[in-house]
Amino acid sequence: MPDTTTFDRIKELxxxxxxxxxxxxxxxxxxxxxxxxxxxxxxxxxxxxKVADYFHVSVDYLLGREEKSDVPDLSIDQILDSVENYSGGELNESDREMLRIIIEAKKAAMDKETKK
Incomplete structure (x- = not known):
């Protein structure tokens, strides 16, 4: 993002x-x-x-020193696929569902913290 200001980054987030x-x-x-x-x-x-903590990004990202935010835009399925790739094997359905619940709970907790 060339010529992106701190304001633009915050607005985008x-x-x-x-x-x-x-x-x-x-x-x-x-x-x-x-x-x-x-x-x-x-x-x-x-x-x-405070703004960086709120959005879970670095101050460097807000200042335009980094091009990527620390938090990628991944779906839960993409995250689960990454876990499978990392572990070297497929997850069975019960493990996949358990991890889905954990990820959704963590996301909800982060969203709740952001709203404080």
Whole structure:
């Protein structure tokens, strides 16, 4: 993403989560227009760290120093396929279902934490 600003990265991450920038600001207890001010001014390091934690990405990603976020966009089936590839064999249906439940629970916990 050439010429991507911190604002653009935050906006993109918010959209991926189905959130508006004002909603993210409220979740983080920031003023409504803080992200828009970052289009023309430098954010505080502590604020950037809060945003990075909220979205589970690095501060470097928000600043445009990294091209990929730390969290890939993978479906649960893709994750399970990766587990099979890693283990070197196919998972039986009960193991696959157990892992699916664990992954969904972890995702729900992360989403809940993000909403705090």
């Amino acid at each position: 918010a959209e991926k989560r189905g959130k508006s920038l004002p909603a993210v600001s409220a979740d983080l207890k920031f003023s409504d227009n803080l992200f828009y001010r970052w289009k023309t001014s430098n954010p505080k390091a502590s604020d950037l760290a």
